[in-house]
Each structure stands twice: as structure tokens, then as C-alpha cells.
Amino acid sequence: MKRGLIAATAVAGMLVGVAACGSGDGNAGADGFQGKKLTVWVMSGSNPAQWTKQVSAQFKKKTGATVEFKVQQWNGIQQKLSTALSEDTPPDVVEIGNTQTAAYAKAGALADLGDLKKQIGADWNDAFNKAAMVDGMQYALPWYAGNRVVMYNKKIWAQAGLKGIPKTRGELFEDLAAIKKKTDAEPLYLPGQNWYFFDGLTIGTGADLVRKQGGTWVSNLGDPKVAKAMDVYRQYQSFSTAPKNKDEATPQQADVFAKGKTGAIIAMGYEAAEAVKTNPAIKQDIGFFTIPGETADKPEGVFLGGSNFAVAGMGKNQELAKEFLKIALSKQNDAQMVKESGWTPKSPALAAAAEENPAAAAAAPAAAKSGGTTPLIPQWAAVENVPNPIKSYMTAVLGGKSPAAAAKDVEADINARLAKQ
Numbered sequence: 001m002k003r004g005l006i007a008a009t010a011v012a013g014m015l016v017g018v019a020a021c022g023s024g025d026g027n028a029g030a031d032g033f034q035g036k037k038l039t040v041w042v043m044s045g046s047n048p049a050q051w052t053k054q055v056s057a058q059f060k061k062k063t064g065a066t067v068e069f070k071v072q073q074w075n076g077i078q079q080k081l082s083t084a085l086s087e088d089t090p091p092d093v094v095e096i097g098n099t100q101t102a103a104y105a106k107a108g109a110l111a112d113l114g115d116l117k118k119q120i121g122a123d124w125n126d127a128f129n130k131a132a133m134v135d136g137m138q139y140a141l142p143w144y145a146g147n148r149v150v151m152y153n154k155k156i157w158a159q160a161g162l163k164g165i166p167k168t169r170g171e172l173f174e175d176l177a178a179i180k181k182k183t184d185a186e187p188l189y190l191p192g193q194n195w196y197f198f199d200g201l202t203i204g205t206g207a208d209l210v211r212k213q214g215g216t217w218v219s220n221l222g223d224p225k226v227a228k229a230m231d232v233y234r235q236y237q238s239f240s241t242a243p244k245n246k247d248e249a250t251p252q253q254a255d256v257f258a259k260g261k262t263g264a265i266i267a268m269g270y271e272a273a274e275a276v277k278t279n280p281a282i283k284q285d286i287g288f289f290t291i292p293g294e295t296a297d298k299p300e301g302v303f304l305g306g307s308n309f310a311v312a313g314m315g316k317n318q319e320l321a322k323e324f325l326k327i328a329l330s331k332q333n334d335a336q337m338v339k340e341s342g343w344t345p346k347s348p349a350l351a352a353a354a355e356e357n358p359a360a361a362a363a364a365p366a367a368a369k370s371g372g373t374t375p376l377i378p379q380w381a382a383v384e385n386v387p388n389p390i391k392s393y394m395t396a397v398l399g400g401k402s403p404a405a406a407a408k409d410v411e412a413d414i415n416a417r418l419a420k421q
Contacts, residue, residue, distance in 0.1 A: 033320050034064035040093040040324065041070050041084075043077065045270055046144070046307060048340040051333060058327045065320060074249065078385055085109040090312040092321045096140060098131035098306045099374045103381035105139035111311040114138040116322050120329055121347075128346040131376055132308045141329055144343040145306025147371055148197055148291060149362040151267035151275075153260065155285045156185045160263075165289040167296040169232075176239040179263040187263045189256050190237050192244030192398045193391040196303045197236075197266045201229035203372035204293065204301020209383075209390070210375050210418065217379055219407070219414035221393060227403035229301075230394065236266075237398060244398040247391065258282055266291065268305070269342020269359030288362035299366035304373050306343070382417035389413045 047069055059067050070091065072080065078100060084090050085104065096104060104110050117138045121129065124142060132140040160179045166172040176187035202209060207225035210217045220226065253265050254274035260282055276283045291300040309328065311321045327333065335353035337343050342359030344367045345351055354360040374380055383389065389410035396406035
């Protein structure tokens with residue numbers, strides 16, 4: 001496969017207009033697809049087993065075509081996806097992080113899905129759908145979104161003599177201190193570069209990671225509110241021996257938790273299933289609670305992370321791709337995602353499904369009161385490209401550098417990325 005890595009921020013010139021050039025497959029409906037194969041790129045951990053099984057079966061039954069899910073890794077995905085969407089034979093449907101969709105839409109790499117949204121997503125919450133829109137146009141459809149919760153080991157908490165769940169950040173820190181004192185477990189596994197959790201903390205302080213200066217977006221990492229959020233992160237991380245220069249995927253924190261020697265992790269709901277897959281015996285010990293904030297009435301700030309489904313603008317199977325999306329994003333299959341992976345419901349019709357998943361139930365209070373996203377601007381995708389300068393900032397502060405000095409070290413890089421069109 002010919003593939004030279006192209007930064008997401010450099011694809012605008014290459015991809016301008018490709019959505020308009022996508023011919024589609026010309027079929028009017030589900031009748032002309034017998035024997036075809038649709039390629040769908042999904043990210044590691046995104047497509048749970050039962051959801052995948054029933055979507056594949058329903059798609060085959062309705063269209064006569066088959067769907068091939070190709071699992072991708074998050075590390076380096078922006079460069080890989082940028083290249084794939086610029087080729088003559090791109091994947092038909094792609095999963096794109098909800099903070100990155102605007103960049104690909106602005107580059108002209110995605111097909112317009114406005115009509116499809118009207119058909120299947122009339123009741124979706126605006127908070128979920130806004131990250132799939134750019135300049136009032138629907139360039140993707142929200143697949144899932146959620147926020148982090150505390151996933152804890154009930155056995156370890158019992159060994160420490162802890163009863164109930166903490167209602168404030170201070171109470172949580174007291175509980176973690178008790179685990180450290182009374183057990184041989186690590187109280188909290190939190191590597192130094194879990195930057196989505198850090199972003200949630202900045203949301204909680206009311207900080208913005210970028211700001212407008214004149215007509216240009218620039219870094220706001222030097223804001224004292226960001227420094228305050230980083231100080232809170234430092235307090236959390238003090239209960240962990242995890243590396244300060246790694247993120248939660250290096251190694252996968254669910255695998256660390258599965259060993260049964262960790263009191264808690266800051267997790268997405270699907271990570272419970274990942275831990276159980278590694279160690280089935282740990283299933284009975286897993287519990288969840290909302291990340292408590294400074295006061296009991298408002299949970300810790302959280303990043304509403306998730307993904308959208310988009311159709312490649314140069315794809316040759318656009319009509320078949322839309323048939324797939326009708327099935328994949330149906331009420332039945334959206335409910336399965338909530339139940340199976342603990343995602344936050346994107347419509348009132350899915351509320352009952354959330355009650356069946358303890359992670360989803362724990363995530364709901366913070367999503368409603370303290371949730372937000374990274375800046376929904378096309379330039380933001382470049383900031384997340386490897387190496388992520390915000391991760392470098394976090395490691396530097398945890399290593400002893402002042403937040404102001406650490407911000408100054410990376411802001412030129414952030415500004416250069418934000419300036420690219």
C-alpha cells in the first residue's frame with residue numbers, strides 16, 4: 001500500500017475539493033449492493049464485540065454486502081488518515097475523533113451527510129452533534145462520546161477499610177492515602193501524560209487552551225487557570241508511580257488495572273471490558289463512581305471525548321456507506337454501544353440503556369454539569385499531532401518545572417501548528 005505520512009494540517013491543499021469529486025457508486029438504494037464489500041476504519045477499542053456482530057449481520061441482511069472493520073491505532077492516526085483520504089481508493093467509512101473532524105472537513109475530505117442526519121438523528125443532543133458540523137454543514141455523524149470516571153478495585157478499597165464513595169476531591173485524596181498506607185497496592189495508576197483527563201481539569205477551571213489574538217488562534221497554556229488545573233493533576237499523580245513521560249495507552253492502563261494491584265484508574269467505560277478480557281477474574285472487583293470535584297455539588301471537569309463516523313469524499317461506495325450508517329447508528333445499535341461500552345446516551349431514547357451500564361451511570365453527572373471539549377476549530381487537530389506539545393508541558397511540570405516556564409517552552413510550537421492552514 002502506498003502510504004507516505006502527511007500531517008493533518010498539511011492536507012488542505014492536497015484535499016481541497018475531493019468531497020465534490022467523489023462519484024459514489026450510483027446505486028439508488030439497498031438493492032444494487034449484492035456481493036460488494038464496504039471498508040470501515042475503526043479505532044482500537046471502539047467497536048465492541050456484540051455491536052460489531054449485530055451491525056455486520058444487519059448490514060448483510062439488508063444490502064447483501066459485507067462490511068470489513070479494519071482496526072487502527074490512535075498513535076499517529078491523523079497522519080495515516082490524512083494520507084488514506086487523499087488516495088484514489090480510500091476507506092469507505094472512517095472513525096474520526098470528535099475534536100479532529102473539523103480539520104478533515106475544511107480540507108474537503110469528507111462527504112456531506114446532512115440528509116442522512118435528518119433521517120436518523122433528529123433527536124440527537126446538540127452537544128454531541130456540534131463536533132460533527134463545520135460552518136453549518138454536516139460532514140460527519142456522531143457515533144459515541146463519553147467522559148472519564150473513577151474505575152476502582154472494590155477488593156483493594158475494602159482492604160483499606162473504605163466504605164461508600166467519596167463525594168469531594170479531598171475525600172478521594174484521603175481514600176487514596178488510606179490505600180497507600182494500609183495496603184500494598186498502588187492507590188492510583190495515572191501516567192504523567194493522560195492529557196484528556198488534564199483537559200477535563202482545565203474545563204473545570206474555566207480555562208481555554210487557545211485564545212484569539214487579533215485574527216489568529218494562539219496558545220493559552222500560560223493562563224493561570226491552566227496552571228491551576230495542572231496543579232490539581234499533579235495532586236492526583238502524586239498517588240501514582242506511573243511514568244511521568246507516558247500516556248494511558250503506554251502501556252494500556254486497563255491491562256495494568258487487570259493485574260489486581262491498582263486501587264483505581266481514571267478510565268473510560270469501555271476499559272472495564274478490556275481489563276476483564278485480560279483477566280476475567282477481576283470482573284467481580286470492578287466498580288465505578290463519578291470523579292468528584294472540589295465540592296459535592298459539582299463533579300470534576302471532564303472532557304467529552306468520542307468519535308464521529310464520516311464518509312470519504314473520494315469514496316466509490318458512498319451510497320452503500322450511507323446504508324451502513326443507517327444501520328450502525330440506529331436506535332438499537334446506539335443502545336448496544338451504551339450498554340456494552342458505557343458511553344453517554346446521545347438522545348433521550350437511549351436513557352434506559354445507560355441504566356444497564358454502571359460506567360455510563362457514573363459518567364452521566366459529570367457530563368451534564370462539568371463536561372466540555374477541546375477547541376472545535378480546524379486548526380486544533382494539528383496540536384494533537386505527535387509529538388503532542390501539551391503532553392510535553394505536563395511531563396515538564398510533573399518533573400519540577402513551573403507551569404509558566406513549561407508553557408513558555410512549548411507555546412511557540414503550539415502557535416506554529418495553529419497557524420498552519
